[in-house]
Amino acid sequence: xxxxxxxxxxxxxxxxRVLESGEREYMLxxxxxxxxxxxxxxxxxxxxxxxxxxxxxxxxxxxxQPHLGYLHRCAExxxxxxxxxxxxPYTDRYDYLAAMNNNLGYSMAVEALMGIEIPRRAxxxxxxxxxxxxxGSHLIAFGTYGLDLGAFTPFLYMFREREWMMALFEKICxxxxxxxxxxxxxxxxxxxxxxxxxxxxxCDTFEEKWKEYCDLLMVNQIFVKRTADIGVISxxxxxxxxxxxxxxxxSGVDWDLRRDMPYxxxxxxxxxxxxDVPLGTGERGTVGDxxxxxxxxxQEMMESIKIVRWCLGAIEPGxxxxxIPKTLRVPPGEAYVGIENPRGExxxxxxxxxxxxxxxxxxxxxxxxxxxxLEELMPGALVADxxxxxxxxDIVVGETDR
Amino acid sequence: MDFQGIYDRLxxxxxxxxxxxxxxxxxxxETKDKGRGGDPFCLVTPALLPAFxxxxxxxxxxxxxxxxxxxxxxxxxxxxxxxxNVQLLxxxxxxxxxxxxxxxxxxxxxxxxxxxxxxxxWHERECGEMFGITFEGHPDPRNILLPDDWVGAPLRKDYExxxxxxxxxxx
Numbered sequence: 001x002x003x004x005x006x007x008x009x010x011x012x013x014x015x016x017r018v019l020e021s022g023e024r025e026y027m028l029x030x031x032x033x034x035x036x037x038x039x040x041x042x043x044x045x046x047x048x049x050x051x052x053x054x055x056x057x058x059x060x061x062x063x064x065q066p067h068l069g070y071l072h073r074c075a076e077x078x079x080x081x082x083x084x085x086x087x088x089p090y091t092d093r094y095d096y097l098a099a100m101n102n103n104l105g106y107s108m109a110v111e112a113l114m115g116i117e118i119p120r121r122a123x124x125x126x127x128x129x130x131x132x133x134x135x136g137s138h139l140i141a142f143g144t145y146g147l148d149l150g151a152f153t154p155f156l157y158m159f160r161e162r163e164w165m166m167a168l169f170e171k172i173c174x175x176x177x178x179x180x181x182x183x184x185x186x187x188x189x190x191x192x193x194x195x196x197x198x199x200x201x202x203c204d205t206f207e208e209k210w211k212e213y214c215d216l217l218m219v220n221q222i223f224v225k226r227t228a229d230i231g232v233i234s235x236x237x238x239x240x241x242x243x244x245x246x247x248x249x250x251s252g253v254d255w256d257l258r259r260d261m262p263y264x265x266x267x268x269x270x271x272x273x274x275x276d277v278p279l280g281t282g283e284r285g286t287v288g289d290x291x292x293x294x295x296x297x298x299q300e301m302m303e304s305i306k307i308v309r310w311c312l313g314a315i316e317p318g319x320x321x322x323x324i325p326k327t328l329r330v331p332p333g334e335a336y337v338g339i340e341n342p343r344g345e346x347x348x349x350x351x352x353x354x355x356x357x358x359x360x361x362x363x364x365x366x367x368x369x370x371x372x373x374l375e376e377l378m379p380g381a382l383v384a385d386x387x388x389x390x391x392x393x394d395i396v397v398g399e400t401d402r
Numbered sequence: 403m404d405f406q407g408i409y410d411r412l413x414x415x416x417x418x419x420x421x422x423x424x425x426x427x428x429x430x431x432e433t434k435d436k437g438r439g440g441d442p443f444c445l446v447t448p449a450l451l452p453a454f455x456x457x458x459x460x461x462x463x464x465x466x467x468x469x470x471x472x473x474x475x476x477x478x479x480x481x482x483x484x485x486x487n488v489q490l491l492x493x494x495x496x497x498x499x500x501x502x503x504x505x506x507x508x509x510x511x512x513x514x515x516x517x518x519x520x521x522x523x524w525h526e527r528e529c530g531e532m533f534g535i536t537f538e539g540h541p542d543p544r545n546i547l548l549p550d551d552w553v554g555a556p557l558r559k560d561y562e563x564x565x566x567x568x569x570x571x572x573x
Contacts, residue, residue, distance in 0.1 A: 069547040076532075077556055113439050239467040239493065242521030255493045333426060333439030336489050336500060338470060347471050349487060354436055359478070362487075364471040372524045401547055 034062060039386070041070050047144065048397025052374065052390070056383055064378035064386070066371055071401040079361025084110055084328040085184060087361060092178035094365055095399040097140050100133035100169075101341045103182035106361075108263060109337040109348035110184045113330050121318035122186030123264050124311045128199060129169070129181065131304040131311075135206070136165040137342035138297045138304075141394040145294060146217050148391040149226045154217045161209055164202055171195055184328065186321030200312055203305050210302060218298060227294065228285030231377050231389035235288070241373045244366050245344030246300065247393065250280035250293035257340040265311070274310040275303040290392035297342075297394070329356060343367055343394060365399035403463075403497045405442045411464060412444065417457045419450025424502075443500035448486065448512050451503050455518045458490055458499065466490035466499060472515070472525035474505075474533045479559045484510055484533055488522075505535065514540040532557040 019025050040051035049070035055063035075094060079087050091106040092099040104126055111118065118126075143158030166176045172191055173181035181188050217223050233243070238251040248255055256277040258266040269275060278299035280292030330352040338347040344366030351360040370393050377389055403411070409423050422445045429437030446454045458466040471489040483504040490499040505512060514537040516523035526537045527546040534555035537543060545552065554561050564572055 069545075069549070072547045074556070080557075112441075115439060240520045242468050242470065242519065244470075253493060260493075260496050261498075331429075331439045332436050334443075334475075335440035336471065336487075336498075338489075338491075338498075345470060347489065349471065349473060349475075349489070351475055351477070353478070360475040362471070362473045362475070364473075364489075368524065369521055372521060376520075 037383075039390075040067075047391075047395060048400075050395075050397050050400065052378075052386075054378065054383070054386060059382050059384070061378050061381050061383060061386060064374055066374055068368075068371070068397075068400050071397050073402065075363060075402040076361055079358050079363075081357065083356050084330055084358060085326075087358070088183065089178065089180045091363075092180055093398060094363060094402050095137075095341060095343065095346070095367065095396045096177060097396055098133050098137040098342045099177065099179050100129045100182060101137075101339065101346065103180060104130050104264075105337065105339045105341070105346040105348050107182055107184045108339060109335055109350045110328075110330060112335040112337050113333050113350060113352055114184075114324075114328075115331075116185055116322050116324065118186055118264075118322055119319040121190075121315060122320045122322075124315040125172075125187050125191060125320060126182050127265055127269075128308050128311045128315075129172070129179075129187075131307045132165050132168065132199070132202075134304045134342045135301050136162045138301050139165075141297055141342070142213070142217070142294065145391045145394070146223070148387050149223060151217060151220070151223065154213060157209070157213065157216070161206060164205075168195070168199060168202060171198075183321060185324040186319070188321070190320045196312055196315065199308065203309055203312075206305060207302070210298075210305075214298060218295065224284050224291060226385075226388055227290035227392070230285075230290045230385050231381065231392060232286045233288040233373065233377065237373070237376065238288070241376070242369045243344065243373060244369070245341065246293050246296040247344060247370050247373070249277065249296045250392075251288035252280050252282075252292075254279055257338060257345060261338075263337075263339060269307055269310050272310060275306050278303065290388050293392045293394075300342075327356060329354065330358075334360075338364070341366055343396065343399070344370060363402055365402055367393075367395040367397070367399040368402070371395050371400050403495060405499070408464060408497065408499050409442075409444065411461070412458075415457065415461060418453040419447035420454065421445040421447055441500050443487075443502045446501055446503045448503040448505050451486070451488075451501075452513050452515045452518055454501070455488065455490070455515050458501075459518060463495075464492065464499075465494050466492045468493060469515075469519035469521055469525075470498070472519075472522045472529070474529045474535060474557075476533065476557060476559045482507055484535065486512060486529070486535070488515070510535040511538060512536070513538045516540060531555070534558065 035056050037054040041049045051067040053065040075090055078090055091102040139158040139162045143155040146154040170176050173179050233251045235251045235253045238248050259270050278296050280287050284291045332352055332354040334351040336349045338345045347364030349362035353359050412420055425442040426438050458464050468491045470491040473487050475485040486503040488501040529535050531545040531548045
């Protein structure tokens with residue numbers, strides 16, 4: 001009797017519908033409890049030691065809170081305690097997949113305070129190294145993203161090409177991951193004989209392989225279904241969250257520091273029409289979804305190859321490092337220099353009081369900033385899609401935590 | 403727009419809290435001034451920083467859609483102020499602006515700017531733990547990189563390195 005009364009009240013409140021058979025179906029509210037789920041710190045899809053506290057209502061994510069700091073190594077504090085040149089190796093260690101770019105960012109910030117002129121050949125080699133490193137970094141991003149979504153094979157292929165890139169770096173500076181090769185004032189040493197022609201061979205091979213990779217993953221139906229229309233970031237949201245790099249361009253915002261605020265040789269390279277800025281177009285879904293972000297990274301690899309080719313065509317013999325003393329005394333001042341890293345804008349804010357040691361070395365890591373968007377992007381997604389969303393942000397935890 | 407253009411525009415629209423600007427200058431041996439290199443920046447009253455940023459974002463000639471970075475600096479042990487540095491970036495106008503607010507070390511309190519730029523929410527959490535700055539009205543003022551029970555503000559120049567942490571010797 002009681003139940004009938006209860007259903008009667010529901011019927012009055014309108015929570016029912018009439019089925020085709022004439023029967024009435026009541027929408028009884030199923031109450032579920034939110035579950036808190038710890039993703040990480042050791043979860044393979046977090047790409048490092050990071051924890052995301054996910055609150056889920058069944059399959060639906062209702063909240064996500066990234067917890068960082070597991071890899072915090074006090075980079076900024078160290079910067080205030082060691083000499084200018086001695087800090088350089090520490091820059092390798094924030095975004096360890098793009099160490100050349102980090103070296104470049106820090107060196108450029110110090111050079112901005114010192115006002116020194118960099119030899120042209122040094123800038124050429126810097127650009128080649130930075131772009132090769134961008135390719136390597138995007139290969140990892142692309143490969144591991146496939147791995148996150150269950151495609152194992154592409155990952156192995158990507159590592160093959162990346163291995164060659166690392167061998168190239170080993171030949172020029174002796175290190176495979178943490179280079180410290182780009183120095184304040186230029187680069188550490190000149191390219192060994194035959195190195196530039198090997199880079200050219202790498203470019204030739206890579207162009208061929210790149211097409212295979214696109215066929216292998218980008219148009220793969222399973223991959224498209226897992227990434228298209230998932231984790232859509234609108235352009236306004238991207239700007240509000242300060243997203244940069246492929247995260248921003250994936251949302252269709254036409255912004256690349258290499259073209260819009262050119263540094264080093266990029267103004268000349270762009271004037272020659274040597275590279276374009278690929279944007280997310282929503283080809284497979286909505287503009288700004290996971291697929292678009294991956295698409296931008298994949299296209300960027302090819303643009304990097306074009307830039308490297310331009311440099312190979314224009315490089316001339318000459319000095320590779322400006323004349324700087326062993327113990328640097330940087331004139332007083334403060335400068336912020338942002339460069340286009342594979343993951344976005346890597347900013348260095350350096351303050352000097354004229355001494356041997358910096359007053360402040362601030363590192364604006366793109367991964368740190370890009371990660372914040374998860375708080376907004378994850379709620380409303382399915383638990384299974386959370387992996388696709390995290391992977392598409394392409395973070396390196398060494399950089400979020402610094 | 404270059405810095406002078408931006409600064410003139412800010413003065414023309416009477417941006418709230420704008421105190422002045424500082425530009426690089428060459429060294430002067432006579433006055434023993436060491437000079438200053440690097441970027442020019444705008445000085446802003448700390449209490450009016452959110453209002454200032456809002457104007458920078460919404461003004462059609464400035465349109466700083468993005469805060470590229472926000473951080474703080476402790477310029478030295480003997481200095482009385484902390485600096486709060488914001489780097490603004492305009493994607494549509496292709497210009498940057500450095501903004502600085504001087505915050506007294508004795509009472510480092512600042513209204514939050516995370517309502518203007520969402521990205522500043524995490525930057526402010528970092529400034530909070532590293533410099534001991536309190537951001538009034540911050541929606542989530544927890545530590546971000548440091549453990550929740552960390553004592554002291556590590557990036558302050560007068561920070562004393564801890565001898566131990568939870569029974570782990572740090573010496």
